[in-house]
Amino acid sequence: MSKKRVKLTTKAYLLPFLLVTSLFFLWGFARAILDVLNKHFQNALDISITQSALVQVTTYFGYFIMAIPAGWFINRHGYRHGVIFGLTLFGIGALLFIPGAWAGTFYAYLGALFIIGCGLVFLETSANPYVTELGAPATATARLNFSQSFNGLGSLSATFLVGQFLFNGTDNGGNIVVPYTVLGIVVLLIAVVFSRVNLPEIKHKVTEEEIENEKETRIVQLFRHHPMFVFGLFTLLAYEVSEISINSYFINYVTGKHWMNDNTASIVLTCCLAFFMVGRFVGSWIMRSVKAEHMLFVCAAGSVVSIGTVMLNLGRVSMIALVCNYVFEAIMFPTIFSLALRGLGNLTKSASSLLMMTPIGGCGFMLMGLIADSTGMLSMPFIIPFLGYFIVLLFASELSRKKRVNVLCL
Numbered sequence: 001m002s003k004k005r006v007k008l009t010t011k012a013y014l015l016p017f018l019l020v021t022s023l024f025f026l027w028g029f030a031r032a033i034l035d036v037l038n039k040h041f042q043n044a045l046d047i048s049i050t051q052s053a054l055v056q057v058t059t060y061f062g063y064f065i066m067a068i069p070a071g072w073f074i075n076r077h078g079y080r081h082g083v084i085f086g087l088t089l090f091g092i093g094a095l096l097f098i099p100g101a102w103a104g105t106f107y108a109y110l111g112a113l114f115i116i117g118c119g120l121v122f123l124e125t126s127a128n129p130y131v132t133e134l135g136a137p138a139t140a141t142a143r144l145n146f147s148q149s150f151n152g153l154g155s156l157s158a159t160f161l162v163g164q165f166l167f168n169g170t171d172n173g174g175n176i177v178v179p180y181t182v183l184g185i186v187v188l189l190i191a192v193v194f195s196r197v198n199l200p201e202i203k204h205k206v207t208e209e210e211i212e213n214e215k216e217t218r219i220v221q222l223f224r225h226h227p228m229f230v231f232g233l234f235t236l237l238a239y240e241v242s243e244i245s246i247n248s249y250f251i252n253y254v255t256g257k258h259w260m261n262d263n264t265a266s267i268v269l270t271c272c273l274a275f276f277m278v279g280r281f282v283g284s285w286i287m288r289s290v291k292a293e294h295m296l297f298v299c300a301a302g303s304v305v306s307i308g309t310v311m312l313n314l315g316r317v318s319m320i321a322l323v324c325n326y327v328f329e330a331i332m333f334p335t336i337f338s339l340a341l342r343g344l345g346n347l348t349k350s351a352s353s354l355l356m357m358t359p360i361g362g363c364g365f366m367l368m369g370l371i372a373d374s375t376g377m378l379s380m381p382f383i384i385p386f387l388g389y390f391i392v393l394l395f396a397s398e399l400s401r402k403k404r405v406n407v408l409c410l
Contacts, residue, residue, distance in 0.1 A: 038056065071125060300396050
């Protein structure tokens with residue numbers, strides 16, 4: 001008799017699940033614009049790859065410094081208020097591109113991106129753990145992968161629409177203020193919608209461990225008593241270094257190899273992100289019947305092989321391997337995130353805020369830029385994501401080992 005599949009969510013949580021899932025599209029769009037914006041500023045301002053990396057560094061620095069305050073805010077006020085506050089900051093940051101254009105300096109735009117980064121970390125710290133709570137624990141990872149698939153849809157929409165707008169064949173390209181103004185207005189309208197709907201708060205029973213350690217702060221408890229969470233935290237950082245750096249470096253890599261121009265490169269990046277999105281949908285479906293840690297191990301091994309092939313500089317073979325990596329890495333963020341939160345109960349919100357510090361890994365693109373600018377070797381910088389995916393492989397291997405040990409002990 002075949003094993004019955006567990007539903008992703010229940011009727012009681014269906015509306016909150018759909019509403020929160022829509023948010024994943026928004027921040028996927030916001031983060032993917034950076035990959036196009038990076039190359040646009042290189043062209044418009046005549047700056048190097050390393051200098052343009054400040055686009056990523058500034059945005060993800062906002063994540064880093066506001067992640068723990070976001071956790072405190074959500075612990076006190078709940079997921080819904082965290083979403084509303086995050087959307088408000090996001091919308092204001094996007095609209096700040098208007099005075100940024102009047103100022104006419106690169107640093108004015110960086111200030112706006114920093115505000116957006118602060119807003120996104122509130123949004124993601126609220127939505128990611130909330131989705132894992134909206135249904136059976138057995139399908140938490142599959143549920144988060146499903147929601148994160150719309151993050152991929154937002155990413156490919158941004159690279160295609162904004163890429164075609166900015167790389168329109170003119171000397172200066174499109175005006176970057178236009179897409180950010182539209183985005184800011186849409187985001188603030190969505191904030192109004194969320195202010196008028198009721199999202200149920202998920203309550204957890206206080207465990208004996210929490211009672212015993214009540215004198216310790218939540219963050220201290222996480223680091224002292226949950227070693228696999230700590231491993232998951234550093235694994236997620238390694239993944240973010242890899243994924244964000246590859247996306248940011250992609251257009252520079254393929255145009256530097258003289259395989260295509262900026263416009264075509266943005267279209268190809270959009271296609272890669274489409275594979276990424278499909279990979280998450282398929283992964284979500286597979287993980288309803290396959291253990292998440294096993295799926296993560298296979299995908300991490302695929303990414304290690306793919307990026308290793310890119311580093312060998314094998315021409316079209318390396319290009320194909322780079323595209324394949326988008327399929328392999330697709331399930332990694334939501335899977336690592338969910339596995340790191342497994343069994344944390346009332347510590348979930350604080351743990352989520354720590355996990356949302358990891359997009360600072362986007363600064364890894366600056367290191368890739370430094371390697372490319374200093375060596376002139378466009379394939380060499382991929383050593384950074386190669387090491388990141390190898391750490392993911394180690395994490396998945398350790399989870400599988402612990403699972404086997406627990407089974408043998410029963």
